[in-house]
Amino acid sequence: MSWQYPYPIMMNLANSKCLIIGGGRIAERKLRSLLQAGSIVTIVSPDFTTGIRELALQPNVIVHRQSYHPSLWKADSERRFTLVIAATNDAQVNKQIARDANSFGCLVNIVDQPELSSFILPSVVRRGKLVITVSTGGASPSAARKIAKELDNAYGDEYEIYLDFLTDTRLLIQSRVTDKEARQRLFKEMLAWDLMSYIREGTFETWKQQFTTALHNTVWMQTQEQGESELPSWSFISEIRQHV
């Protein structure tokens, strides 16, 4: 498989079944990220790191203390793994897992052979709903990590607050403004406000309270059907005082 033009996706793994083979440091890293995503993970290895053993106390981790064997798939015929990760230190075993996973129609990540993988993992920076991922398509995982670290420094916690505000306001507008074009214009115009400096200055909460009151007082928020009387707009925004 060529990694010339990978297709980036964001996946919902909540309650989905995933499989990791291997019990070392790399398996532990992948286990942590799958659990964070809410998946139910089966992990198979003759031995495990202390970290994996601790994580295995959770009900959403199923442990098989054994070497990989293809019968694993037969015993689990009911179970379709959404994602499979081969993280053993045995290149031949990892290769066989790639073959078997493909034959069962599962997406597979082989930690030492990106060319056999149907997906690879990027380096990740999270700020609440904001997720920034960096991949080099396997060319240099450390470079991906270094660039992600730079982004980690550049995008602070204020982005979490900012994104939460944008989501709440967007949902509110979606529920009240029926005209699609008007909605999209409102969403686009919101991005021009310099909320990031209010968040950094500590004046955002006051601004938000005044914004919410002013928003609810507009005629267009109070009427379900927008007539020609008042077109939805942010005309009130310049009147909000940022400081108490």
Ligand SMILES: C[C@@]1(CC(=O)O)C2=NC(=C\c3[nH]c(c(CCC(=O)O)c3CC(=O)O)Cc3[nH]c(c(CC(=O)O)c3CCC(=O)O)/C=C3\N/C(=C\2)[C@@H](CCC(=O)O)[C@]3(C)CC(=O)O)/[C@H]1CCC(=O)O
């Ligand atoms: C981003 C991250 C995500 C994660 O793992 O979750 C990730 N590797 C990370 C770290 C890391 N990996 C390696 C080192 C040691 C230094 C070095 O060698 O550079 C370090 C540093 C460390 O561990 O600190 C070595 C390494 N990695 C791979 C091979 C095999 C090969 O290249 O053939 C070897 C050689 C092994 C050997 O020589 O034995 C393969 C892959 N590693 C990938 C992802 C995928 C490509 C990502 C991309 O390029 O976009 C891919 C293809 C498959 C996959 O794993 O999905 C995570 C950073 C997490 C973070 O942000 O903290």
Ligand SMILES: NC(=O)c1ccc[n+]([C@@H]2O[C@H](COP(=O)([O-])OP(=O)(O)OC[C@H]3O[C@@H](n4cnc5c(N)ncnc54)[C@H](O)[C@@H]3O)[C@@H](O)[C@H]2O)c1
């Ligand atoms: N993708 C990455 O980010 C990355 C980073 C560094 C290294 N690697 C590669 O990942 C591999 C794993 O690295 P590690 O540091 O976790 O190694 P490790 O030696 O700490 O762990 C390997 C684990 O695989 C298990 N294992 C071996 N054979 C098995 C089998 N037949 N069935 C089930 N489990 C088996 C071992 O018992 C052990 O728990 C290395 O070979 C290395 O090449 C990948």
